[in-house]
Amino acid sequence: MSEKQVEANVPVKIMSFNIAHGLGMDGRVNLEKTALVIEGADADIIALQEVDRYFSSRSSFVDQVAWLGGRLGMYTAFGANLDMDPVRTGHPRRQYGNAILSKYPIKYVENHPLTPVPSDFGNNEQRGVLEVVVEMKGNLIHVFNTHLALKEEELKVSIDELLSLTKQCQLPHVLLGDFNAPPDHEGIGRLNRSLTDAFLKVKKGDAYTYPTRYSNPITGESYKPATRIDYIFSDDQLQAVGAAAIETAVSDHLPISADFILETAKTPVLPKAPSALQKI
Numbered sequence: 001m002s003e004k005q006v007e008a009n010v011p012v013k014i015m016s017f018n019i020a021h022g023l024g025m026d027g028r029v030n031l032e033k034t035a036l037v038i039e040g041a042d043a044d045i046i047a048l049q050e051v052d053r054y055f056s057s058r059s060s061f062v063d064q065v066a067w068l069g070g071r072l073g074m075y076t077a078f079g080a081n082l083d084m085d086p087v088r089t090g091h092p093r094r095q096y097g098n099a100i101l102s103k104y105p106i107k108y109v110e111n112h113p114l115t116p117v118p119s120d121f122g123n124n125e126q127r128g129v130l131e132v133v134v135e136m137k138g139n140l141i142h143v144f145n146t147h148l149a150l151k152e153e154e155l156k157v158s159i160d161e162l163l164s165l166t167k168q169c170q171l172p173h174v175l176l177g178d179f180n181a182p183p184d185h186e187g188i189g190r191l192n193r194s195l196t197d198a199f200l201k202v203k204k205g206d207a208y209t210y211p212t213r214y215s216n217p218i219t220g221e222s223y224k225p226a227t228r229i230d231y232i233f234s235d236d237q238l239q240a241v242g243a244a245a246i247e248t249a250v251s252d253h254l255p256i257s258a259d260f261i262l263e264t265a266k267t268p269v270l271p272k273a274p275s276a277l278q279k280i
Contacts, residue, residue: 006138010262012238015043016176016230017255018147021052021059021096025214025223025249029059033250035071038101041246041257045134046074046101047145049178053078053095054086063092065099074101079111079130079145098130098145098177107140108133114146114161117154125149129162133171139262141238142173148180155180159187163194172237172262178253182227195233198240198258207245209254225254232258239263 017038022031038046048068052059069076080095087094100106114127129146144165148158166175175195181188183197183205192200199205208225215222225245230253234240242259 008263010137010139012045012136012141012260012262013041013043013257014143014174014176014232014260015041015046015255015257016049016145016178016232017046018049018178018230018251018253019064020050020251020253021055022064023058023251025212025216025252030250031059031062031064031067032071035068037246037248037250037255038068039072041255043257044103044136045141045143045174047130047143047176048099048101049145049147051078051097051099053080053097054092055082055094055096061087061094068099069101072101074103075106076101077106077109077130077132079109079128081111081113081126081128081147097128098147100130100132100143100145102132102134104134104136106132107135112161112165114148114158115154117149117151117157119151119153122151123149127154127158129165129177131165136262140171141262142169142171144173144175146175146177146179148178150180155185155187159190163190166195166235169235172235174232174234174238174260176230176232178230180229182229188231191231191233195235196240198232198234198260199228199243199256201240202243202258204243207243207256209245209256211252212249212254213247214249230254230256232256234258234260237262 022029065078081097084094209230238260
């Protein structure tokens, strides 16, 4: 790739969405509704959390990554944090984790398991961060998509590992996903000292993302967003110029998006491919 092909001052729209395997607040799984929300946001790169791939009957054993990629006409990448034997011999493995959709080619994919901190109480689910590099108009953009644990001790360890990963990155990069921590959490503060929270940059830090606004027609219970636990962070090569939480009831989280300007075009250099690199 020659430098003549590299454009500067490129607008980039990036989205993060915990889709809860397509489970809406009405108690029904409807991946088409999820796709419509993603389509309506018109983002260039979309990071998804809680994605099923042949996982179970709850999502009809659908490969949600392939389904969404085909429905939206996008490139896809997936990181399985849960990887289990199939129900029947010869069937695909049952997987659950994070995915990335992109309008532009994905050149590099690696899934990093985060260090678990087991406890006798709560969920000991394996967590991870999906790393991809997207080629957009000659520029390479590094994307790190994660879904962190609720346990305080594990959050601390995971954030240390996320900072270690992003500090090694020389390309323009974003770190985004469901962090399961509010803005005043110590770990979020550490992330803000190394990266820029797009919502704070454009003065929309009160854009709450959880839970979704919803009124249950049967019980009469009402819910409304009460905290912000979903984030989009970037380095200084991506300048945030807009951010929004998107009102919808197709998941228990609101999706978020941020508009950036990639101001500095650099000669793109891919990371050194590890042995675990998924071939594209």
